[in-house]
Amino acid sequence: MTNMKLTRRDFIMTAVKGAAVAALPLSAFKILSPSEAKAAIKEANVRWGFLVDTHKCVGCGFCVKACKNENEVPYDVPVTRTWVERYVVLKDGKTLIDTPHGGREGFTEQKVQEKDVDPKNIAKAFFVPKLCNQCENPPCVQVCPVGATYQTGNGVVLVDRTWCIGCGYCIMACPYGARFFHPIHKVAEKCTFCYHRITKGMKTACVDACPFGARKIGNLKDPNDPVTKIVMTERIGILKDAFGTKPQVFYLGLDDNVR
Amino acid sequence: MIPEAAHGAELAIHGAEWTIKELFTYPNEYIYWTIQIVMYPYLTGLVAGAFVLSSLYHVFGQHELKNIAKFALVFSFALLIVAPMPLLFHLQQPQRNFEVMLTPHFTSAIAAFGMVYSFYMAIVASEIWFVYRKFFVEQTIALKTKEGIGNTLLRYLYNILTLGAYDVSEEALHKDERAVKLLAGLGIPVACFLHGYAGFIFGSVKANALWMTPLMPVIFIMSAIVSGIALCMLTDIVIMEWKKFRVKTSKKPWEMTAEEIGGAEIHIIKKTSTYLLGFLIAAITLELIDLIFRGYTAMKSWDILRTVIYEKDFNKIFIMQYGMGNVVPFILLLLPGLTVRRAAVAAVLVLFGVFMMRWNVVIGGQAFSLTFAGFMHYHLPIIPHNAETFKEGLFGALFMGVLPFVLFWIFNKIVPCLKFKQGEE
Numbered sequence: 064m065t066n067m068k069l070t071r072r073d074f075i076m077t078a079v080k081g082a083a084v085a086a087l088p089l090s091a092f093k094i095l096s097p098s099e100a101k102a103a104i105k106e107a108n109v110r111w112g113f114l115v116d117t118h119k120c121v122g123c124g125f126c127v128k129a130c131k132n133e134n135e136v137p138y139d140v141p142v143t144r145t146w147v148e149r150y151v152v153l154k155d156g157k158t159l160i161d162t163p164h165g166g167r168e169g170f171t172e173q174k175v176q177e178k179d180v181d182p183k184n185i186a187k188a189f190f191v192p193k194l195c196n197q198c199e200n201p202p203c204v205q206v207c208p209v210g211a212t213y214q215t216g217n218g219v220v221l222v223d224r225t226w227c228i229g230c231g232y233c234i235m236a237c238p239y240g241a242r243f244f245h246p247i248h249k250v251a252e253k254c255t256f257c258y259h260r261i262t263k264g265m266k267t268a269c270v271d272a273c274p275f276g277a278r279k280i281g282n283l284k285d286p287n288d289p290v291t292k293i294v295m296t297e298r299i300g301i302l303k304d305a306f307g308t309k310p311q312v313f314y315l316g317l318d319d320n321v322r
Numbered sequence: 323m324i325p326e327a328a329h330g331a332e333l334a335i336h337g338a339e340w341t342i343k344e345l346f347t348y349p350n351e352y353i354y355w356t357i358q359i360v361m362y363p364y365l366t367g368l369v370a371g372a373f374v375l376s377s378l379y380h381v382f383g384q385h386e387l388k389n390i391a392k393f394a395l396v397f398s399f400a401l402l403i404v405a406p407m408p409l410l411f412h413l414q415q416p417q418r419n420f421e422v423m424l425t426p427h428f429t430s431a432i433a434a435f436g437m438v439y440s441f442y443m444a445i446v447a448s449e450i451w452f453v454y455r456k457f458f459v460e461q462t463i464a465l466k467t468k469e470g471i472g473n474t475l476l477r478y479l480y481n482i483l484t485l486g487a488y489d490v491s492e493e494a495l496h497k498d499e500r501a502v503k504l505l506a507g508l509g510i511p512v513a514c515f516l517h518g519y520a521g522f523i524f525g526s527v528k529a530n531a532l533w534m535t536p537l538m539p540v541i542f543i544m545s546a547i548v549s550g551i552a553l554c555m556l557t558d559i560v561i562m563e564w565k566k567f568r569v570k571t572s573k574k575p576w577e578m579t580a581e582e583i584g585g586a587e588i589h590i591i592k593k594t595s596t597y598l599l600g601f602l603i604a605a606i607t608l609e610l611i612d613l614i615f616r617g618y619t620a621m622k623s624w625d626i627l628r629t630v631i632y633e634k635d636f637n638k639i640f641i642m643q644y645g646m647g648n649v650v651p652f653i654l655l656l657l658p659g660l661t662v663r664r665a666a667v668a669a670v671l672v673l674f675g676v677f678m679m680r681w682n683v684v685i686g687g688q689a690f691s692l693t694f695a696g697f698m699h700y701h702l703p704i705i706p707h708n709a710e711t712f713k714e715g716l717f718g719a720l721f722m723g724v725l726p727f728v729l730f731w732i733f734n735k736i737v738p739c740l741k742f743k744q745g746e747e
Contacts, residue, residue: 205430206431207430241350
């Protein structure tokens with residue numbers, strides 16, 4: 064160009080060349096499908112699952128205590144990441160349920176729901192530990208307006224405390240009552256399967272604290288994992304399957320009275 | 323056992339302050355969505371209703387509604403500004419509210435709020451601009467001859483508001499009218515979307531047995547329009563009657579205009595109440611369908627819902643909402659020989675009824691536990707003793723209720739939507 068004037072032809076030619084040059088390095092990258100990308104990450108070979116054997120639970124509350132200490136949920140506030148429920152089914156068909164302080168001090172009171180119960184009238188009674196189900200289809204993640212809560216590649220649902228706006232929509236969306244507002248951080252709080260521990264090869268605090276082996280955590284993608292074996296071979300139950308949340312906490316000895 | 327109050331008192335758990343639990347509830351369950359979440363759909367509903375009322379004149383040419391339509395438009399703008407504020411009062415981290423715009427997570431019903439709200443705000447603001455553009459230009463010119471700092475500042479303000487468009491020829495004004503018509507028409511579906519989507523926020527929560535129904539958005543839209551029309555009608559009556567009252571007490575009654583002496587015009591009120599009745603019928607029908615359907619299908623949740631609806635919340639639902647809020651005003655408006663005073667009473671009751679409907683949805687939806695084996699009772703904090711009990715208490719809610727009127731009063735100084743001078747378009 065001698066006269067420094069950019070004609071339309073020049074402009075188009077330069078633009079096409081420029082675009083071609085810019086596009087070249089892009090072709091050097093391989094475009095992965097989401098499943099390929101997932102497989103490429105080592106984490107994807109892990110899917111954390113949980114097994115609760117209600118037959119073994121005696122309602123000592125050690126798990127609740129351990130969880131509160133481990134995860135710095137203030138001990139004396141009634142909210143908790145995990146809790147134990149006591150079910151007392153009477154011979155007349157009535158069911159009494161309670162969980163004083165989430166069961167953290169154990170169930171030392173004879174009274175259930177502030178009622179004196181004559182042991183002769185009890186048809187059956189049992190304890191059911193509860194925690195976040197780390198659903199495969201988590202409604203809490205779906206409703207978070209800012210994406211502060213998310214599902215990790217290995218299936219655990221976490222909350223970003225620096226990004227949560229505290230609207231409470233996730234708390235409303237959880238059918239299991241697993242979420243609450245952290246009294247200090249003032250953001251949504253939930254059970255993380257002790258993510259900081261399990262990703263380092265440790266067990267969750269509640270699993271370690273349980274003296275009777277009622278709680279187990281395992282990798283559902285590993286067929287040789289003890290939890291996976293039980294889930295595959297035994298008759299197990301999940302909570303509130305009608306919601307379609309696909310819980311990944313499995314129960315042995317679930318009863319239809321369990322809420 | 324460690325007494326909870328002794329230690330827990332210093333650490334406030336959100337919700338524990340106003341929740342009383344009964345029978346078996348999960349430990350983490352509290353009434354997390356409180357009075358401000360009642361105010362939020364109530365206010366957006368009023369916005370949508372006021373806008374629809376103004377569009378009845380601008381789009382559908384209901385000329386009786388001309389005066390009320392102008393004021394309804396500006397009023398809906400004032401309400402619109404306040405509408406998201408209850409959410410700010412409700413958030414645990416209000417300073418992070420902008421994240422909804424930065425990282426909207428579109429599977430969430432709340433995520434679209436920023437977009438829908440901004441879009442609607444743009445429509446209402448530009449419609450107001452087109453309606454008052456001529457006025458802005460006139461004021462800019464008229465104030466040039468006047469002296470004083472106040473007038474100069476006001477002239478600057480109007481000058482800015484013209485956005486540099488000074489053309490007030492017949493042709494240009496005709497274009498303005500067409501733009502207004504277009505925006506008012508476009509605004510109706512957007513207003514319905516804004517509010518229907520507020521209904522979707524609740525209707526899509528599958529964990530909540532009372533909320534989850536596909537009818538929720540439609541019910542919300544209908545009750546929204548009902549409440550918006552009622553509010554405009556009531557405000558119109560109050561302002562007109564106030565002006566009439568001023569004439570009586572005025573020392574210079576000859577300076578008053580005919581409109582001011584006349585007070586509220588019954589033919590406008592009658593026309594408005596016809597629309598009110600129509601939408602009220604639609605709203606009640608939908609709500610009853612929902613109730614009947616729940617009872618008839620009697621799903622697992624019906625046992626606890628029935629206890630809440632027919633026992634725990636009976637007074638709030640059947641006496642306050644349906645009785646006082648729907649049936650009584652329905653009869654008042656239908657009886658022959660409608661008077662301004664009777665219409666005003668009916669409008670107040672309708673507004674109360676719609677508020678109770680929001681209350682019964684938001685608070686009623688949390689009145690029972692996810693366990694279906696227990697209940698939670700909400701106690702509205704009246705006297706605040708900390709920031710939380712103010713924000714989510716009676717005074718926080720009243721603040722939200724009064725704010726739109728304050729804003730409207732300010733807007734009316736700039737865009738006088740209540741002056742009906744002879745020959746003014």
